[in-house]
């Protein structure tokens with residue numbers, strides 16, 4: 305059975321986010337990308353399933369800066385096949401578009417189970433998983449924290465707010481949004497990644513229809529603005545502390 | 559009974575034992591007397607299922623797979639105490655312990671804390687996961703300004719390899735700023751690599767990540783090649799050890815000094831500037847990678863003694879017998895794991911010694927140590943009076959800047 309993992313690159317919040325001159329998108333020059341952390345959990349869960357004999361792991365990602373490193377890392381961790389989708393020219397790809405591009409490729413790979421991170425911090429139009437399920441016409445369950453294969457079904461543990469959890473069985477094929485793998489994503493020695501770069505074949509596939517009309521357009525992107533009643537206190541530690549004491553005294557809190 | 563000759567594939571035990579003997583001086587492992595000295599001096603030997611002597615016994619018995627199943631090898635802080643006291647002069651730290659960690663890492667037997675540091679190093683070039691673009695931010699506002707090599711277009715005398723903690727840790731940044739001011743006062747023509755500098759990788763190497771180390775050497779070497787300079791100076795003993803002993807093995811060869819060596823050679827110039835008395839009992843902690851690993855004991859002491867008013871006192875464990883602060887060989891990134899295993903911190907043992915001899919100031923010369931010891935001071939009883947200072951900070955205080 306094929307376990308398909310869709311991973312995507314998101315802005316790395318280690319760098320301060322800057323907004324472009326037009327004020328409608330992040331400044332691409334200063335942007336650093338990394339693999340969405342939830343997707344790393346999706347990959348870990350898929351590898352764990354493979355290690356228990358569930359099948360082959362295929363990892364697929366849209367082209368972008370650093371994506372090859374991410375795919376070779378996945379191969380070093382145990383993915384059997386890695387695929388890069390090429391031909392995209394847009395800086396921002398909404399999840400609707402991404403799902404429409406991924407779906408036919410995933411379909412052609414005869415998926416048994418599709419795993420993806422339950423969310424990403426740059427999801428503007430909803431998470432990827434349910435959209436993929438829609439285009440693939442498959443069932444979807446999100447916030448999954450554990451998955452086990454059993455007689456043509458997948459048994460999952462799903463987490464709800466307030467500490468509730470549920471266990472369910474889902475018919476295959478299906479799409480899962482992974483909240484957390486059963487164990488933290490494994491570390492892979494760099495020598496193994498280097499080895500994968502030399503030995504593993506990176507497959508490239510063309511995006512089926514690159515000129516999709518994006519369903520959303522950002523009108524304006526801006527840093528949080530200082531509200532009328534907000535006061536930004538500056539100065540050294542002593543000055544800031546003194547000002548805070550004044551404010552609390554004025555408010556009768558001290 | 560007829561015995562058929564069987565050809566067997568070598569076992570992991572055999573492959574590992576052979577690979578160990580191929581390392582520099584590695585064949586000495588065959589001369590192990592099983593005296594147990596190594597395990598006795600090891601600060602965490604008492605809780606390792608297989609301290610060094612037992613690891614060798616397991617290797618000889620063909621039972622090394624048992625060592626691979628425990629994770630206690632991660633308690634090794636690469637402090638060189640075992641290596642230094644081994645009568646058979648077996649390269650225990652660089653050989654046995656590091657090779658074992660490499661195998662554990664390949665097998666995926668790695669504490670999660672350490673994984674984070676290694677992943678950060680892969681991704682950002684520093685173990686703490688800071689933005690590599692901010693690597694020179696510590697130097698902002700210093701006058702005359704600290705030169706960044708990519709911004710000046712000329713050869714320079716001293717290339718300062720700043721290192722991870724000295725660049726990013728808010729407390730250690732203060733000692734970097736102190737050193738920059740001293741360099742300025744002495745008129746040193748120096749520059750830094752800024753965002754082009756990557757982690758030296760030595761602690762990652764000693765934590766078993768050889769491949770990552772090679773990647774970092776490659777990146778730093780490319781940066782070095784872009785510029786002209788006469789020598790490298792660093793305040794980080796781990797970077798010093800890497801640049802002096804490990805980079806040359808990969809063909810990256812530059813003269814390098816620890817800043818205490820560099821400044822003690824300039825004492826004639828420095829001494830007249832040290833005008834203000836520091837009336838204090840000061841004790842000095844020999845960091846493993848200046849002391850035991852590289853034999854540098856005097857320069858830091860010469861600098862401290864040059865400060866008027868200072869009474870230099872020694873702790874029971876000093877120089878070659880110095881106690882490790884617990885940060886080496888990946889220990890910096892295994893704080894929680896070590897605590898879980900030992901319920902003790904090596905840095906606290908050290909602070910207790912400093913308190914016991916009545917020191918006012920514990921002077922250090924390693925960029926890992928200021929935060930480690932300052933944290934320990936908060937935990938150890940009667941240690942609240944003990945002040946932790948880098949030697950550069952004490953020098954600057956005496957200069958009166």
Ligand code: SF4
Pocket residue numbers: 589590591592593594595596597610611614643644645646647648650
């Ligand atoms: S100190 Fe050296 S000779 Fe003695 S047991 Fe340890 S490794 Fe063997």
Ligand code: SF4
Pocket residue numbers: 596599600601602603610633634635636637638639640641650651655
């Ligand atoms: S290097 Fe230090 S911590 Fe590691 S085994 Fe030797 S004595 Fe123990």
